[in-house]
Amino acid sequence: MDNILESKKICKSYLNKKALRGVDLNIIPGKIVGLLGPNGSGKTTFLKIAAGILHQSSGEIIIDGQIPGVYTKSIVSYLPDNEYLLKWMKIKDAVRYFKDFYSDFDEIKAKELLVFMNLDENSTVKSLSKGMKEKLKLTLVLSRKAKLYILDEPLGGVDPTAREKILNAIVNNFSAESSMIITTHLVNDIERIFDEVAFISDGEIVLKGNAEELRMDRKMSIDELYREVFK
């Protein structure tokens, strides 16, 4: 099966640091991959490169057979770890926006998800709490029928009940034709969703494998494994 994402020796250097030192990661369709590591390990940098808003210093990254550009942006649904929604919009404006620009956007699904997340489409983005903003961002991102979903800390700053809903929405969104790459440091809550995990430290992948196999081999949860790898 062809990889949806293929990265070979991706490096990214800044003036004073090397954010990525050669990341090799391949993802086939139908998988949910966890990219796990502490702050500053390079997770967000890698995701931004896959999303096309950052460019690598060296190395190759191919998404669905193409380098990051207009095409890949149309099949990649990216959830960044910041407040990127336009503040003048109401929720229904944001839905319209996504519908206008993404041909794979499913408005019906978006409306269902909004109900599921208890969001009122007439509220303004400005008036939402942090947790509600996260839920809205996720709603918009998951309502697209993308080939690759890139979620950067989807559970960040969200209370436990909201986390359940978010996890549920992610699981429900799963399809055999698309894949997801999710970063988080709340490994405990989310580890059951991962097919595969890759541990990234200081810009390099130090361990990767199938989640269930790692559990069997190491006789510990992915959360415990995380602690061990990064102690």
Added chain:
Amino acid sequence: MFKLIKYELRATFLTIIGICTTVIIANLFLMTKKNSWNSETVIGLSGCLIIGAIIVIFISSLKIMSKYLHEDSGYLLFTLPQSGKSILTSRLITALIQISIVVLVSFLMSYLTLTDEISFSSFFENIKFNLAIYYLISYIWMIVSSLTIIYFCMIMGKVALKGKKIGKVGTFIIFIILSMVISWLSFKLITVLPQTLNLSDFSINTNYNALDTALSTSSGGFIINIAQTIFNIIIFIGLFISSSFLIDRKLDL
């Protein structure tokens, strides 16, 4: 692309309304004072309003691009499946629309303030069609080309010098250097190739006159320097394509 224009106009809706309202109210105020104050004062203030409004909206156009490049909202824009060309074109067209609205409202209000007339017949009688087209094109050209140069500098600043604060100072420096280079080349070009084109009768003139500016109008006729105009057009296209390229391939958020 048109969707981008639609959303940008909606986003800056309040700004435009704000500027226009201010201009309208200020002009109404002037109208009431027309008879009590010096006519020169009234004309002067009215003129200031126009200039002020244009400056505000122009700076607003720059701020929008700055926000895209340096703030989180850029993530939303640059993850859209839109090419750099498309983003840039829609930004220029939107800016043109926004500036034009403000310009129209400002001029209209000043006209009303100064003449008290609501008829435009005298205005339209004196307009020669060619002249109007020429002014229109010059106007569009001025806005679009100056914005393109500044946007190029902003994008280049962001690409070359990662940090935000450094980026803005860098932008300014790049702009100064670029402007000087372009002006210098432009001047050299006029001295080397002084052929001018008279747009009223399409005659070509080879008189070298150091006092001629690139675009000048002189009683009924208007003359442009061919080489310089072509040069300006090429620079504009070059900067536009470079900016699009930078957005697509080099922009790091």
Added chain:
Amino acid sequence: MDIEFNDKMPIYLQIIDLIKMDIVIGKLKSKDKLPSMREMAMNLNVNPNTLQRSYQELERLGIVYTQRGTGTFVGEGKDLVDDLKREMAKEVIESFILRMRSLGFTNNEIIKYVSKETMEVKQNG
């Protein structure tokens, strides 16, 4: 459904145990349709691929069978429930015996304690 999974063990194995349990206690009877993999994944907040692995393994063990397009169903064997019951009991007893031995009890002591405690341990309502 808020099942407490032990993340130290492969989840697909724990799901298999859950289903076996349901069959043994009669919650799932022969020819009953199992919830779809997707549905179960949603309920448990677990990766659907994991469910697939569980269902495939159950099928390999002969406990369930799949009908294309219709779903997965509990097997029909008459002895199915009994076999499962015995198998699960064996697992429980084996680990119990090992633990008791590690506490220092001899086999006779273990049997004596079990007889005594079965009288005393309260029935789960």
